Amino acid sequence: MSLTIKDLTVKFDNVTAVDKLDLTIEDGILVSLLGPSGCGKSTTLFTIAGFNKAENGNILFDDKCVDEVKPENRNIGMVFQNYALYPHLNVYENIAFPLKMKKFKKSEIKDLVEEIAKLAKIEDLLKRKPSQISGGQQQRVAIARALVKKPKILLLDEPLSNLDAHLRIDMREEIRRIQKELKITTVFVTHDQEEAMTISDKIALLNKGKLQQFDKPQNLYIKPKNLFVSKFLGNPPINIVEGYIEGNTLNVLNKSIDITNLLKEKSLEDCSYDIGIRCEDFYVVDSLEKCDIEGQVSMVEIIGREAIVKIIIKDKMLRCIVPYEKLNSISERIFLKIKNEKIYIFSKTTGDNLLV
Ligand SMILES: Nc1ncnc2c1ncn2[C@@H]1O[C@H](COP(=O)(O)OP(=O)(O)O)[C@@H](O)[C@H]1O
Ligand SMILES: [Mg+2]
Structure with missing residues (x-):
């Protein structure tokens, strides 16, 4: 019925x-x-x-x-x-x-x-x-x-x-x-x-x-x-950080990212947004030159095949999921790249996801 x-x-x-x-x-x-x-x-x-x-x-x-x-x-x-x-x-x-x-x-x-x-x-x-x-x-x-x-x-x-x-x-x-x-x-x-x-x-x-x-x-x-x-939805929860869009460029976590592919045909007003990045949507890279974000590791929590790493960037805290075998390459510093195609952009006024 x-x-x-x-x-x-x-x-x-x-x-x-x-x-x-x-x-x-x-x-x-x-x-x-x-x-x-x-x-x-x-x-x-x-x-x-x-x-x-x-x-x-x-x-x-x-x-x-x-x-x-x-x-x-x-x-x-x-x-x-x-x-x-x-x-x-x-x-x-x-x-x-x-x-x-x-x-x-x-x-x-x-x-x-x-x-x-x-x-x-x-x-x-x-x-x-x-x-x-x-x-x-x-x-x-x-x-x-x-x-x-x-x-x-x-x-x-x-x-x-x-x-x-x-x-x-x-x-x-x-x-x-x-x-x-x-x-x-x-x-x-x-x-x-x-x-x-x-x-x-x-x-x-x-x-x-x-x-x-x-x-x-x-x-x-x-x-x-x-x-x-x-x-x-999601555990650990999604990272929400402040971002600013200018044309096809997103300024987030002190980095400028080209989001032409993410926006597809859409255009968003130049202003600040709540930017969402899921914990699994980072790559760990081995050098400063290749990374979007450099952070201080504040805690590593092993959850079986993977680990949740808490990272401090200036005064912000991010969580990311790192495969177990990558943990050896992490000490106090960690270099991350964001999977650009997985970024979420939410309106600061309505909270709406502006990419769906
Ligand atoms: N019998 C009731 N009398 C007065 N207020 C109620 C009563 N039942 C639920 N509420 C209120 O309605 C709202 C929704 O409650 P409820 O449906 O029990 O929430 P949930 O099951 O999602 O925890 C709450 O603010 C609760 O305090
Ligand atoms: Mg109930």
Whole structure:
């Protein structure tokens, strides 16, 4: 089932939690709502579920407006951060609960619970109480309970936040596997950009209730619409430095760079801009003559195959990613060349990426 959010505004007293949100989620895909804490992710999810009243706008399932449909009749499954399992019921009874409420027959319940327990790989845990299983297993139970009624839409609100790092990676792969197997339209809320990048078909990045960009994960990273998007995605974060453009020349970090190729046919006003350079978009070179930037190395952080090097240039700090084998050639000084074709130029007034 496809899901459309049309011009949605949700307010709490004088707080606008969701501000004119438009989003169309095609049938069978997984979309992440991503953004910092308080940006309106949960409010959007709860409004899709029917728990919040919209100030303006509509929610459509397959082009049918569901604004007047009660939450229990929307045919959705929901999973929360804290699992919300019933502690006094065992795993079987927890999963069976929504079916019991709907007065399904006992034999039917048994078949459905067993089927979904198999999919969630918890067949062996059915007799245990929530307190007798691990956090990851509890989350599997919560997912099984959300799916047992065979809903058309699955809504997940930060489902992995309470798990430790390793388990989080396992469980996000599991959620993706189950989602793909069922081909269920899914909205996944997270504040973790890496999680959103790895799990989603598309990401909707929100800030202060407003949609910043809705696109495939790689497009948010490579073609960010604005400064906020570029800063939110990427770890370590993108370097933002002051730059000045004069014609086809960019003056940045005390260097003049010809940006004719970068601008293509565009022409930008001669003024200052926020210039973005991703940490991986530098070459390490071996001499001052060949470099764009000479800096002082202030810290080297090994992250496996590569290292993050913090560099001080006058009063500025840059981060760049350097292949492990290049580290030997680095002492206190480092010589870098910028990959000119990878530079981002953002407006100082609107924050817009002026090259897309
Ligand atoms: N029930 C509520 N009553 C009042 N304000 C709320 C309520 N729910 C959310 N808000 C406010 O709406 C904004 C968005 O919240 P939320 O959707 O929970 O953000 P997120 O899930 O992205 O962290 C925040 O400013 C929050 O304080
Ligand atoms: Mg939230």
